[in-house]
Amino acid sequence: MKTYRAAIIGTGGVAESHIRAIRAAGERVEIVAAMDVDEARVKAFCEKHDIPRFYTDSGAMLDAAQADLVHIASPTGMHCDQAIQSLEAGAWVFCEKPLCASLAEFDRISEAENRTGRYVSTVFQWRFGSAAKHVKKVIEYGEMGELRVAVCNTLWYRALPYYEVPWRGKWATETGGATVTLGIHLMDLFLWFQSEWEEIFAMAATLDRPIETDNVTMAIVRFKNGALASMSNSALSPREESHLRMDFQRATVEVTTRSPYTNKNWRFTTPESMPDPDSLARWQNIEEDFSGSQAVQLIELLDAMDRNERPPINGPDSRRIVEFIASLYKAAFTGQPVTRGSIAPGDRFYEGNNGGR
Numbered sequence: 001m002k003t004y005r006a007a008i009i010g011t012g013g014v015a016e017s018h019i020r021a022i023r024a025a026g027e028r029v030e031i032v033a034a035m036d037v038d039e040a041r042v043k044a045f046c047e048k049h050d051i052p053r054f055y056t057d058s059g060a061m062l063d064a065a066q067a068d069l070v071h072i073a074s075p076t077g078m079h080c081d082q083a084i085q086s087l088e089a090g091a092w093v094f095c096e097k098p099l100c101a102s103l104a105e106f107d108r109i110s111e112a113e114n115r116t117g118r119y120v121s122t123v124f125q126w127r128f129g130s131a132a133k134h135v136k137k138v139i140e141y142g143e144m145g146e147l148r149v150a151v152c153n154t155l156w157y158r159a160l161p162y163y164e165v166p167w168r169g170k171w172a173t174e175t176g177g178a179t180v181t182l183g184i185h186l187m188d189l190f191l192w193f194q195s196e197w198e199e200i201f202a203m204a205a206t207l208d209r210p211i212e213t214d215n216v217t218m219a220i221v222r223f224k225n226g227a228l229a230s231m232s233n234s235a236l237s238p239r240e241e242s243h244l245r246m247d248f249q250r251a252t253v254e255v256t257t258r259s260p261y262t263n264k265n266w267r268f269t270t271p272e273s274m275p276d277p278d279s280l281a282r283w284q285n286i287e288e289d290f291s292g293s294q295a296v297q298l299i300e301l302l303d304a305m306d307r308n309e310r311p312p313i314n315g316p317d318s319r320r321i322v323e324f325i326a327s328l329y330k331a332a333f334t335g336q337p338v339t340r341g342s343i344a345p346g347d348r349f350y351e352g353n354n355g356g357r
């Protein structure tokens with residue numbers, strides 16, 4: 001068994017989930033260094049987690065650490081440059097969502113992957129719970145028929161202190177609002193289940209808090225087979241809930257939760273007029289029961305490193321949500337529908353989610 005040398009960039013809130021993931025991987029990963037621009041924070045983080053070296057400069061850390069894997073948990077606006085810097089230092093990358101600020105940045109990261117032969121896996125832990133993995137298989141098996149209607153709502157709440165962190169609420173550093181930071185988990189999950197979207201209409205609003213970015217977006221999405229979905233992302237909803245509901249021809253599949261979900265948050269229903277208890281019993285039978293987490297995703301990333309193969313949530317499977325979000329914002333800010341694949345170099349929404357506004 002190989003033990004990979006890991007380093008982490010950004011030692012704030014979500015970095016704790018990465019440490020738990022590294023510890024859960026046992027002897028497969030040894031954390032050798034951490035970096036943050038806040039010296040007191042990174043020093044305390046290293047002491048708490050028994051990490052031998054701390055740095056306040058990512059280049060200095062990458063030169064010294066000889067890391068095989070770099071976890072990126074810094075503010076979103078820094079991810080692209082730090083991911084490329086890590087690839088160029090010879091490491092694979094496990095980068096927090098959102099991976100980057102724009103399609104332009106995504107394409108720069110892909111170019112660096114091709115050049116270095118290393119890969120970046122975006123954290124989307126919602127894909128890694130037992131129920132989501134099971135639902136994906138049931139959908140692909142096709143017994144429920146085609147999707148007709150869906151609702152994908154992330155209705156969460158972020159109070160004023162959340163935005164006192166300097167990088168929050170700004171296009172340059174957070175790269176968007178409720179849509180890219182909160183709703184992205186459920187939208188990514190939905191589009192992993194049902195990737196063939198074609199056209200989007202949307203609106204965005206900043207209705208509260210002294211921020212530049214959105215705290216509400218709403219979208220209507222049409223899929224290749226004609227299915228329609230409504231998608232809402234909010235940071236202003238006091239009773240917090242995520243709800244994904246997919247109505248297929250022969251069954252409704254839904255999850256209602258405040259993250260993280262377990263199997264009990266998922267439900268299958270067949271039409272009252274055509275009950276199908278045998279299929280329901282099969283669909284509802286999920287053998288294991290665990291939540292998605294950075295820890296579960298990390299194991300799959302390490303397996304890919306062992307095989308020197310493309311890891312989960314990389315390439316087109318990672319670009320999908322970056323393009324979808326660029327399209328959602330373009331539709332909202334231009335008041336025009338946007339078709340999939342239409343945002344290309346030269347389009348101002350290729351360069352950034354706010355289209356340079």
Ligand SMILES: NC(=O)c1ccc[n+]([C@@H]2O[C@H](COP(=O)([O-])OP(=O)(O)OC[C@H]3O[C@@H](n4cnc5c(N)ncnc54)[C@H](O)[C@@H]3O)[C@@H](O)[C@H]2O)c1
Binds near residue numbers: 014015078125
């Ligand atoms: N997967 C999830 O469920 C999840 C949850 C929370 C956050 N996130 C993502 O993780 C990232 C960090 O979020 P957070 O909540 O931990 O933020 P945070 O503000 O708690 O921590 C960010 C840390 O990055 C440091 N930092 C600032 N500039 C830096 C730079 N140039 N280089 C290195 N470090 C720098 C800050 O000092 C801070 O310690 C964001 O992209 C966020 O979207 C993901």
